[in-house]
Amino acid sequence: MSPNPRSAPRRERARAATIDEIKQTALALMRERGTVEVRFTDIARVMDMTPPxxxxxxxxxxxxxxxxxxDAYEGLGEAVAKARAEAPPGDIAAAWVAAGQAYRRWAHEEPQQFALILGMPLPDYAAPPDxxxxxxxxxxxxxxSSLFVEALHQGRLGPPRIREVHPAxxxxxxxxxxQHEVAVGPAHFQAMMHAWAALHGFTSLEANGHFAWMDPEARDALFLGQLRLAAEAAGLPVPA
Structure with a gap:
């Protein structure tokens, strides 16, 4: 008897659905406990499965x-890409603000995923060799980073505030x-890293409650100022 040609795709769909359920269960447990720890025994219990x-x-x-x-990096990338796409075409300053706000907003909406990829490394975790x-x-x-390349192509990438670059x-x-065909020179590569550090530093401090003493309007204003400062130091068009 010949095998049913539809059975394999059905099995693949069922397997993919189970894999997705496992991941969603792990995330739900992280959110419930406010941690990024993952244990097979807990996931199996929730899913009514055996750990093996x-x-x-x-x-x-x-x-x-x-x-x-x-998945978390894909989610972050998609959130930033969507925000950038909604900015006026060719407006680097608006795109930088939109990207920064999306980065910050995603960290607020997905605190466990944010901590998983951009927080403290998980104990005893080894990244895949591939x-x-x-x-x-x-x-x-x-x-x-592509904002810098776009600004360069538009002729709108000015000199960064710090131009001396250490050999390392x-x-x-x-x-x-x-590796990635980053089409900017060392000084702007350094500026790009400074800009990300400024964006991430604020976002991380806020995500961990260190700005909780400020009201939301003050935090928003402070964050916009951080984006303006980072753009000015990096040579990007400065948001209004």
Whole structure:
């Protein structure tokens, strides 16, 4: 008797649905507990499965965490890309503000995912050797770095405030250029890293409650000032 040609796709859909349920259950447990720890025993209990059954879908905890990390970076990248697309075409300053606001908003809406990818490293976690999590991170962060390339192509990328570049940073710039074709020089690569550090630093402090003593309007104003300051220091068009 010949096999049903529809059975394999059906099994694949069922497997994909179970994998998605495992990941969503892990995220729900993280949100419930306010942590990024993942335990197969807890996931299995919620899903009414035995812990060994989960190993049919993920080889170990690290493989599950890697899948969650990739999903988180994809979510962040999509949020920033959507915000950028809604900015007026060619308006680098507006796109920078939109991207920064989306980064901050996503951190507020997805605190566990934000902590998983941009917080303290998970104890005993080893990233996959195939580099898939690094590639996902690169795609997400490209939503920010590509603003510099776009500004360069428009002739609107001015000199950064800090132009001296340490040889070690120059080496990092060359490596990134070879890996991702970052089409800006070392000084602007350094400025790009400074801009991300400024954006992430504010977002991380706020996400961890360190600005809770300020009312929301004051935090919004402070954040916009941070984006303006970062743009000015980096040579990007400065938002109004």
């Amino acid at each position: 059954a989960l190993y049919r879908y993920f080889a170990d905890r690290d493989e599950l965490v890697s899948a969650l990390i990739k 580099g898939s999590t690094s590639e996902a991170a690169g795609r997400a962060m490209a939503q920010l 940073v120059e080496l990092c710039a060359r490596i990134k250029h070879e």
